């Protein structure tokens with residue numbers, strides 16, 4: 001950045017780096033937890049038809065409140081949810097940014113328990129919300145005591161929990177979510193981007209919404225739905241939270257094309273989600289093989305696996321890129337993260353990762 005431009009930047013942004021998962025041209029890309037499967041033809045055709053139906057009327061602004069899409073999302077989520085309790089935006093990143101714009105901001109604090117999703121602190125920075133990243137236990141676990149103590153100490157306005165947690169993959173017990181809500185007077189955001197991949201019996205914080213008006217459950221179509229490129233995320237919460245984010249959202253933030261594409265995709269949810277079981281199989285296969293080879297591996301309820309490597313993970317990361325497999329260095333010394341994709345991608349990964357335990 002030119003020094004004269006850097007000098008004009010907000011003080012709290014100077015020196016920060018932009019979110020930067022490398023988008024490298026590598027044969028096997030297992031670094032951003034996308035769904036490796038392309039949209040099935042029937043879904044692609046439905047999305048194309050729905051978008052084509054919007055083109056002639058692109059002279060008009062979209063439905064500002066995206067009511068039909070929100071109804072469809074509510075129906076997908078179940079739990080008796082309706083459009084009043086659901087809000088949609090361009091990815092759950094935008095959802096979480098809107099939550100921070102409404103409930104964080106200058107003079108306010110958000111906390112999270114790291115390692116967790118690297119966008120949480122960046123969204124806090126962008127909204128001038130102070131960020132406090134508290135640690136986790138040895139095995140990246142989180143206890144009620146840790147969460148409650150952290151909240152009591154920092155009195156945050158917004159608490160971020162992530163379940164299943166990125167980058168560790170492990171889901172949170174709902175008792176921790178309830179303890180967090182009990183300990184704070186602020187908003188608790190549970191980022192459930194990977195909920196669809198959770199093992200059977202893993203409860204969703206959606207089941208707590210009725211009881212807790214300060215709870216926000218954040219979801220996305222970017223992962224299980226194989227729709228990352230469309231940018232569709234959403235939240236479920238009390239209707240007053242939906243009212244609050246409407247104070248800060250840009251008018252017409254969600255284009256007619258996006259709304260139509262998302263609705264068409266949701267109408268084919270079973271077809272789109274049909275890859276989830278296959279991906280979970282690859283996840284479990286990777287966990288089993290890596291453990292057999294002596295790697296430390298975190299339990300995963302998601303479509304990715306955090307695994308330990310011997311020595312400097314940066315060196316192993318580069319060697320794997322050189323052999324055509326892109327995984328993620330999340331900045332944890334001695335650990336790398338890999339996305340579970342197709343069986344062929346697993347084969348390539350398991351070959352490339354040989355000798356790193």
Ligand SMILES: *Cc1c(COP(=O)(O)O)cnc(C)c1O
Pocket residue numbers: 033090091092093094117162166191193219220221222223228231232233
């Ligand atoms: C991938 C991911 C998201 C998704 O963000 P979108 O903006 O919806 O694509 C959200 N939260 C976590 C923890 C993620 O890993």
